[in-house]
C-alpha cells in the first residue's frame with residue numbers, strides 16, 4: 028500500500044507560498060489513482076514528493092509499510108522501485124528507441140532484453156520505430172518511449188505526469204487502453220496526473236481532485252461523477268450550469284450544478300425559460316448555449332436551435 032500524509036509543502040524558493048496542504052490518502056498495490064486538477068494546482072509537485080525529489084517536513088510517505096526518506100537521505104534522488112515519467116522525456120537523442128529502452132535493462136542477456144523491448148514497444152504502439160533515433164521522433168512518440176523506458180525494469184509504482192498530453196485523441200484512446208491494461212496485468216500501482224477527465228472516468232480506480240493544493244474530493248470515479256459537488260469538480264466533465272434549487276421546486280434554494288446532458292427542453296411551461304444564444308455541433312448531439320437570469324445555461328439537444336428563441340427547460 029502507498030500511504031501519503033502531507034501536512035504542508037512549500038518550495039525553498041517561495042517560502043511564503045503553500046503549494047500543498049493537508050493531503051492524505053492511501054492506495055492499494057496494483058491500483059490506479061488519477062490526480063485531477065487545473066494547471067498549477069500542485070499535481071506535479073505531489074508526484075515529485077512521492078518520488079522523493081523534494082524534502083518534506085511533518086509529513087510521511089510510505090510504501091509497503093516502509094517510510095520513504097526523501098532526497099536528503101539518498102545520493103541519487105528517486106526511489107529504485109518507482110519510476111516517474113515527467114513532462115521532460117529524458118531520452119538520449121542520438122541512440123535508437125530500442126537502445127533508449129534497453130538502457131534501463133540489465134543488459135546481460137541480449138535475447139531476453141530484445142524480447143522485453145519488443146513487449147514494451149507493443150504496449151506503447153511504437154514497434155515500427157524500434158530502430159529510429161530518438162531525436163527523429165515527434166513529441167508524442169518521445170512521450171511514449173519515455174513510458175516504455177520507465178516500464179523496462181518492472182517498477183512497483185509508476186508515476187505519470189500528463190502522460191498523453193502530446194498525443195492525438197485517436198491514438199490516445201488505444202494507448203490508454205493498452206497501457207492501463209498492462210499495468211493491471213502486472214499489478215503495478217500507478218498515479219496519473221492529468222486534467223483530462225476521461226482518464227479519470229474510464230481508467231481510474233480512485234480519483235483525487237486537487238484545487239489550489241488542497242484535496243477537493245476523493246473517491247471512485249462513479250461516486251464523484253454522480254454527485255458533482257461544485258462547479259470546479261463538475262467543470263472537468265463538461266460545461267457547467269448553475270441553477271438555484273427553487274426553480275426546480277426544491278425545498279431549499281441550494282444551487283444545483285448541472286452538466287449539459289442533465290437538462291432538456293420541456294414542452295410544458297417551467298420556471299426556467301431560457302433564451303438561445305448559440306449552438307455548437309458536437310457530433311452525436313448539439314450543445315445549446317442559452318441565457319437565464321443573466322447566467323449561461325448549457326443543455327444538449329438533438330438539433331440546432333435558432334438564436335433568440337425562447338424555450339422551457341427541465342431536468343432529465
Ligand SMILES: Nc1ncnc2c1ncn2[C@@H]1O[C@H](COP(=O)(O)OP(=O)(O)OP(=O)(O)O)[C@@H](O)[C@H]1O
Nearest residue numbers: 038040041046064065066067068069070071072073
Ligand atoms: N521548483 C519550484 N519552485 C517554486 N515554485 C514552484 C516550483 N515548481 C512548481 N512551483 C509552483 O508550484 C505550484 C504548483 O505547480 P505544479 O507544477 O505542481 O502544478 P501542476 O498542477 O502540475 O500544473 P500543470 O498541470 O500546469 O503541470 C505552481 O504555483 C508553480 O508555480
